[in-house]
Every structure is written in structure tokens, then in C-alpha cells.
Amino acid sequence: MKSKNIILIVIAICIISIVLYNLTNNKTSESYKLSIEKERKEKDDFMRNSSESPFADSVSNFKGLQYFSPDEKYRIVAQLKPIENKKTIQLGTSDGLQKTYLEYATAEFTIDNKKCSLLILEMIDMGPFRGTLFLAFADATSANETYGAGRYLDIKKVPGSTSITLDFNKAYNPYCAYNDSFSCPFPPQQNILDVAIIAGEKRYQ
Numbered sequence: 001m002k003s004k005n006i007i008l009i010v011i012a013i014c015i016i017s018i019v020l021y022n023l024t025n026n027k028t029s030e031s032y033k034l035s036i037e038k039e040r041k042e043k044d045d046f047m048r049n050s051s052e053s054p055f056a057d058s059v060s061n062f063k064g065l066q067y068f069s070p071d072e073k074y075r076i077v078a079q080l081k082p083i084e085n086k087k088t089i090q091l092g093t094s095d096g097l098q099k100t101y102l103e104y105a106t107a108e109f110t111i112d113n114k115k116c117s118l119l120i121l122e123m124i125d126m127g128p129f130r131g132t133l134f135l136a137f138a139d140a141t142s143a144n145e146t147y148g149a150g151r152y153l154d155i156k157k158v159p160g161s162t163s164i165t166l167d168f169n170k171a172y173n174p175y176c177a178y179n180d181s182f183s184c185p186f187p188p189q190q191n192i193l194d195v196a197i198i199a200g201e202k203r204y205q
Contacts, residue, residue: 029072036070036169043172054179065173066202068145074168074199078109078118080161089121091136091185094149094176099185100124104133104157107164114195118166119188120155133157136187137171140196147177147203150187171200178204 044064047053055062083103090098101121108117121134138150151171155164174184 032072032075033070039170040065040067054175054182063205065204068169068199068202070169071199072169074111074197076109076111076166076168077163078107078166080164081106081108088124089119089188091121091188093183093185094174094180095183097183099183101134101185105164107135107166109166111197112195116193116195117190118193119190120164121188122157131157134185135166135191136174136185137191137193137197138187139193141198142192145198145202146200147173149174149176149184150191151200153200168197168199171197173201173204 047055047065048059048062050056053059053062082105086103088100088102090100093099102124104120104122106117106119108115110116118135118137123129123132123134133155135153135155136150137153139146142148142150151173153166153168153171155166158164175182176184
């Protein structure tokens, strides 16, 4: 076989490999995007139809929630560092009160070449949510593209785990962003990041 033909075959194989690689990546990204969009549609349906929605008394005014486009860059596997000598911490709330939590762990990660650390808290009030985790944060988008008092991120407790997935595409606004009658805790000071988390829910309207 002539060397020229060999070169053409090698080039063709490279092109096919690149196309297949991109198709595979796009398929994964498209699947992830669709799953995020499905969750967002379900949340809009809840906001529009549920009696527990913050728009329940003014559903005609609900215009739909606004989001950044899904971006897997902001689905981060962070290092989870338990806090040995746990203390209670009080967070101010949107109605001028305070709510008490227990320190649980810190989640450490790097994004845009900046090291970040978020304090994860545990709910200690009696009730169905006792023992669940709570994460509130603010970032460089707060009060601009996103709600000024910060956003929340749901995470699950996995005993013994040394890592935790923080999917900021699922970051959401507290109910007080839509209705002043709700009481919403503000993020702790150490959870105010100086990096822009361009993911999740935007400021309403």
C-alpha cells in the first residue's frame, strides 16, 4: 500500500474518532440537560398548581422561574471534610429572626482557579426535617443575575463519605424571593463566595 494511501486512511480514522467522541459527549451532555430541564418544568408546575406554592394566593402573577442554561462545569465533586468539634450556629432570617443549626462539614473545591469552601449545616429543629443538611450560599452573581440574599442547594447526607456532589445547576431561590411572608435563613458569612456561580436559578423577574 502506498504511503499516500496510508496517510489518507490515518486521517480518515482520526476524523471518525473525533466525530464519534463529540457525538458521545454531546449525547451525555444532552441527557444531563434534559434531566435538568425536566426538573425545572416540574418545579414550574408545582409553583403554578400546588397549594403549598409561594404563589398559591397569586398564581395569576406567576410568570415562570428563570434559569441559567445547564452547564456540567458547575456539577462539582467536592472534598467533604467533617467538623470534629461541632458547634451550633445562628443564621439571621429575612424576617429579622434567627434560626439555629449544627455545623456538619465543609465542602472544598476549586472553580475558575479559585479555591472555595462551603459550610454545610445540619437542621436540629424538631420536625420532619431534623437531621437533614442545609446549604445556603451567595456568590458574585448575587444581587445582579441572582437573588441578592443568596440561594440554596439540596444535598444528601452520606455517612462516611469523603466527597460530595454539588450540582449548582440545581441551586434555587428561597421562598422569600417570591413572597415576603416566608422566613428564609441567610447564608453564613463563610459561604459568600467571590467567584461567579453562573448556574441554577436566576433572580425572579
